[in-house]
Amino acid sequence: MTTAPMTTAPITTAPMSAARLTTPPRTLRLNQADNVLIAVDSLPAGTALAEGLVALRHVQKGHKIAAAPIGSGEAIRKFGQIIGFAGVDIAAGDWVHEHNVRMQEFARDYAFASEAKPESGLLPGEAPATFEGFRRADGRVGTRNYIGILSSVNCSATVAEFIADAVTRSGMLDAYPNIDGVVAFTHGTGCGMGAKGEEFDILARTQWGYASHPNFAAVLLVGLGCEVFQIGRLKKEYGIVEGPHFQSLTIQETGGTRKSIEAGVAKIREMLPAANAVHRETVPASELVLALQCGGSDGYSGLTANPALGAAVDLLVRHGGTAILSETPEIFGAEHLLTRRAESEAVGRKIVDLIDWWTDYAARSGGELNNNPSPGNKAGGLTTILEKSLGAVAKGGTSTLRGVYRYAERIDRHGFVYMDTPGYDPVAATGQVAGGANVLCFTTGRGSAYGCKPTPSIKLATNSDLFARMEEDMDINCGDVLDGVSIEEKGREIFQMVLDIASGRRSKSELLGYGRNEFVPWQIGAVM
Amino acid sequence: MTTAPMTTAPITTAPMSAARLTTPPRTLRLNQADNVLIAVDSLPAGTALAEGLVALRHVQKGHKIAAAPIGSGEAIRKFGQIIGFAGVDIAAGDWVHEHNVRMQEFARDYAFASEAKPESGLLPGEAPATFEGFRRADGRVGTRNYIGILSSVNCSATVAEFIADAVTRSGMLDAYPNIDGVVAFTHGTGCGMGAKGEEFDILARTQWGYASHPNFAAVLLVGLGCEVFQIGRLKKEYGIVEGPHFQSLTIQETGGTRKSIEAGVAKIREMLPAANAVHRETVPASELVLALQCGGSDGYSGLTANPALGAAVDLLVRHGGTAILSETPEIFGAEHLLTRRAESEAVGRKIVDLIDWWTDYAARSGGELNNNPSPGNKAGGLTTILEKSLGAVAKGGTSTLRGVYRYAERIDRHGFVYMDTPGYDPVAATGQVAGGANVLCFTTGRGSAYGCKPTPSIKLATNSDLFARMEEDMDINCGDVLDGVSIEEKGREIFQMVLDIASGRRSKSELLGYGRNEFVPWQIGAVM
């Protein structure tokens, strides 16, 4: 296992937390191949450390210290991966950061599919994991049972919300306890946009991805009538036939706002009995489609929550489930990790194509793929873009990459897959949910306030301070990895919570009521 | 007045509507200089018409008929303006449309400032118009008295809404009858965007334009903490000092969702007494800043509601008020009308610069300024892009153009001004309201469902069918212009309603409750 990616490498903290107060400051080794350690605590100059090291100068919490001499021009390795090159000779015990590290173009060998491996399946004696889900007519499994009200365009957002409010306030849901709620999903686009091409297709995939999502018992799509995003065209392109699970109306055909609200409420009322006639049944964990997100990252994201989530993903994949890594601008520079894990060169090349597309898109838009460590990142100890991106990829675990999907595209493979999305959290998660994600794990270091409907979102804090400060928002504290809890142990805890939440236990963000405002389809083109 | 733009040209319908059933089908002349008339009714071949014409073949409702012989290559004039050129010799009484009209590049003479004229001021004996408004500390006048809760980023949208909901449900507003409501304004952006340049500046102008809007007694801005759109930076750049009219909080500093809702509700509670201590007073119409919008246009937009709104704008400007025309992609091709009315070449050149910017922006975004008449437009009788754009510009009346503003920029001139916005209604109107618009008029032929907070929106139907079908949504029927009501008369009716609504009368969209979902800041750059 010495060359394995970080997420399965044993994390050794030295010394153990029980002895914390009386022993030297702690360091963290992420991978056996690394020539740097991470300062878990602040390291004063002269401190004796693990592995026989002595800190040659003060090294701040979260920063790197050389575990061995590194000659000028030699690679700096963290996570077992190159994150940069020594700019000068670096002595063992010296601080490693911007001042003595440089980036250089180096041939990142895509080595397509070189690390692909057959899924191991369950270990000997390991019981197949299950959860309690809603089996739908199309065979897919839901983890929640909502009725959704979608809007084709911003112009129908208010009517969509008013229908949801009217149903909710009426008390008519009281008779249908198996329905989790009637929720409007509004957005700012749907007109003033191109009527053809990827711009339109993205919105169509997103809308139909939601409308057909297994976490909805039924969906009502509300339009205005004259918008670019025509409901009739959506129905034609996706072969949608209206019935008990999908209905639509437009405000212009219905005769205005009040009549549309009445008509919408009447349609929902008709949907309620069938929507309520469901029950949870025991299904295998292979029915889980887990969306992976991180937002408001900090220096600990790549050390605690992301690798722990990666360990949970490896577990899930071993049980036959699916996990979706996304946020292309945030993996920039670490794409070779994914190409190597791709099941084939064809799958790996799709990752490279995405990076090329984003590079071009950013240039055209007058921006840049500016994932360089921010001043805050640097202060926290991140030296290079590679180091940052490697931390983001860590939440994807180590399994073989089985497919690469467009934004909001229906996921149709089991195992570890990739979906192209922006890095901006609500937009990224909207694409993953449209793709069929029925549970979501979100790591955060600064304290994201994200929550999702219809897919429950589990929030993983990267550090114990954040967890203490925002405990009402955070489901799991991964900060204790720095106190000696192993990544594997944390991964099992996350996996178990995924099963529990999928089975109906409410996540913190669900209890708080999040999820109506976090539906944000990707707007890829110009607003005209 | 024979060369005056259409909005002041007498609209003659022949014959009058009283005799409708027993007389030949009606036609409409928009300007004395025109060589086409508009078929108000369907004109069968052989029908004897006004001006001694006979229809040479069937001409559909809304289409054009030649009022005189037009030689091949001669200009086709409608609204007194060139809308295209005869592709063949066209006889008087013939149908004029795509089959015999062609576009050609022709030197549209910008003739900067050639039609600028001093504002006439009130006519002899004309009483200055007034309304009942809220005079604010900075001297500006509000037409409503809301408390706003803004969100810096999508990640704080849910907390912003929950604060508004908690205050509204608590009943604490009952003691403060002068407050129109506590309303959250959420949006999908604020992160995953560039931290510098026009992209950031647009959002900053929009947020501060709302936060300082005279229709708000006070505003609370809610942030997450780690977003690109930093509240601290906004405050610094605009020199904002927190006080009774503006407060902010971030979720991360406050310690999570529940504590932030509590803190927000407490802040609002403190704002209520001062927010309630206001009264309406009589103020001159010169304090009105009227936003002009059209959406869901039809073949009648340019014939009825838009010129009638233009007449109201001319009235308002005569009374010293301000009107904002916008929606640059929708005036494409008619920019020479505005350059001529500009008060100076410098002001006129800004219009040309906007057209150049949009042409480039559309190309970079892989789109085009595709304002060409759609198949639906063409079926309705619109032949060329010019004809369509001229109809859109008609709602700006004929007054001198006093200034050209960036999106969401504070309007600081009286009279007729222009603000650059996309054509998409909620985005365009959000910019105008941020600029200070305290009342809004919105023309629609298909039946838009738009409404606005904190600025009341008045909806003008372009045709009587729409008005009958969506009367609960429409404030004024401009369709009766085709039955003989003059444009001037309709303009006076609109102006009077603007004064009434500004004084506190509720518009239809206000009564229906619109305005929470229609805040959509312009997202000009790529989502990263």
Ligand SMILES: [Ca+2]
């Ligand atoms: Ca939304």
Ligand SMILES: [Ca+2]
């Ligand atoms: Ca993210």
Ligand SMILES: [Ca+2]
């Ligand atoms: Ca909303």
Ligand SMILES: [Ca+2]
């Ligand atoms: Ca909004």
Ligand SMILES: [Ca+2]
């Ligand atoms: Ca428009």
